[in-house]
Amino acid sequence: MEQPKKGLLERLAEGVVVGDGSFILTMEKRGYATAGAWTPEACVLHPEAVSQLHREFIRNGSDVLQTFTFYSSDEQLQHVASAVYDNVPAEQNNNINMKTLTAAEVNAAAIDIAQGVAQEGGALVAGSVSPLSEISFHKGKEHSQNEFRKQMSMFKEKGVDFLLGEFFKKVEEAEWAIETMVEMGIPVACTMRLPPSGDHTGVSVQDCAVRMAKAGASLVGVNCLYDPSICLKSMALMKEGLEKAGLQTYLMVQPFGYHSQDPGTEAHPMGYEALPQFPYAMEPRALTRIDVHRFAREAYELGVRYIGGCCGFEPHHIKAIAEELAEERGRHPPSAGALGSWKSLALCEVKTYAEKANWEYWDNLTPTAGRSIEAFSDLAPASLID
Template identity: 25%
Template structure:
């Protein structure tokens, strides 16, 4: 009997984790490469699941795509690893009432991926071709966090082999939702419409949360539901993920899976033949319950968050942001707070605080921004670097900002740790600046990165960094356009030191309907100018500017005056072209940027008086 015919009236039991068994038996390295070098071990694992009652087993090919095999230098063996995986599963199933699924795993895992859609599509297609060459009974697509990637995979299989049954399993970000807030029912309906024959959930969650998610699902006639829960939530032991051994618990939950209308029930991470035996003993030969077959609409109550003060991006008067970096030393905190108050009183619309710029440890900018808001009355704008926080910490940080009433942020990649004072520290980079912008915008819609409702919508205004000091302004603007598509509300540039670059920037961004704050960092002496030009990424000074600063020699007063003169020339042109300035305070010398801020305000008032 064909797979789908068998599935129509009977619950089929799938197998559990292959990797768990192979690791326990001493295999190391690529699990999938065991197909070529540990064939007996792989066949034995399949047979253990068959003896436990599984009548659907997977080929040992979950991560056998070219992109993941590159981690082991095995990409050139992709075809044989996949074909051999199906052959070994068929050998184990020979003469038994068991179906063989050719397995393809998702490539994106909910974090930033180095691979684009075309690379992922090509890897999926080549793996699918290798699996199909051995004629499995069904193709299983599992552990997909990205719905787009899974839809693309379904299309690939159906184009290569229109009659091949396809199982499409999503992995959830939270109970009932995929990453990005997509309700699981909507996702599964999409997969059904794309041609997947069996649709469901696997990995990420144990039985309880999987069942809770299944309760939100209602499918059309003809669609079959699958579930492959993890053994439990994972723990860490000796550097490895470990799962609780709980077969009796699985047995107690089996009937709940049947009540939810599951036709195919197996296990994922941490599950063993004993878990599968528990399902078999409870459900062997039973029919799935029939659930109501009307589409369930996801209803989400979203309360409006209290709107905090945000940067007025549509103001017509000159708008000025002034950067004042938190100090490295606790002894300079009073000076920092005095600086923030001075800048606020001079007329700065916001005081912006970098996030450990140049990978140098400073007083936390969240704590510093809270203090300047409370004690100086200044409006804070925080930089958020992707370098220092993983995805969990990043979302937590953003929620903390919102709870403290801080609404304006700048998303930046962050300088690598090797340039700073802790070169041995780890650069995290779970997110790119593009991902961070999208995360913030999702939170503004009321969803966490996992898709879980936050209860309230955040009200962040998010800026994007832009470096105009590049060889190709056009390419830089193309990158900026992607940040705007991701959701950026305004732009802050790296410091610019010549008027010609300002005009080039204006021309290159004329089509962009977004406020641009032009970066201006006053110079203080010739040595400072040479350091910035030669050693700081993203900053270039003209020969004329460097010469003017060099001529000041070691005269401190003359150096500051010349630096201010250059800054005034640049800010005059910047205001005429863009109407917005981003002043960067050098070395906590806030009297310089306060004077420049006052100069802008004075000129603006005079112009209004005479207009």
């Protein structure tokens, strides 16, 4: 008899959970999404492409598949329909009329895709809940929570394993979302785009963590906008705040997959928004998988037990997390085989490959981009801020 799938909280109690990575940036690079629009209509227009990316994350070690539903709202879909799709032949879009496509249809397809692929690897499916527009937020709590319920309706109908609210810039909105998500009676996780200086209204990182936990989230953390070094600084502050408040809440982190920056003042753009290279010239800033190994280890040692990535984290980055924590998890990701990535290089007859079949070689390597290797507890050097 097949054993029931372990839930999120059960897995966290036993050890570390590896999240998945980037969807919208990766789908744009692969030709299935549009920069600027950042909407997930590919779930309906190109479901095979979405399935393949989910499958690659599972193969590289993901324990969780997030539904590709970020920024899925009727308001946003209609905003881009004419501008993006009017001149695209219908047969290239699965014969779908974008002007009549609804968020409910996109979300239903996204859940079906994620649940189908999750069964291949025993992964959990997280329903991804997005922040609202500034217009909706300023209409107040009741209006905002009704909008969150609209996002959640399909998750409730199809039965996801847990809910994940992410990318909130104001803790007040995160609280409203959490209060709404807990109505479903399943585990709730919530992350914010937080630099160490606090949220967009000046609330400290410590207080953000406490407020999210008290609103009902079993798992709190930070995601996107900032690179691992900055996100881990924020995570340390979150941990501090929760411990001081006496709250036993799991921590999670899913950073941006490129070296970014934290200008530290509200007067300047923040994170990737401050980068002149975003989004079309980011490749020189990309994290190497060696960077991600170090990030995963430092996150784990800090006490973070849900470790994944956000925009820019490709499947091979998730593989780096899973391999770094293979001993703690008791297994390598399927893509690494029994040997793991380092030792597998010894299989090659070329001597220069075999000499690299150990972590020490890679740990002492200076990337060819010229970046110096620094501890992730330090901010990126000024030379990265162009």
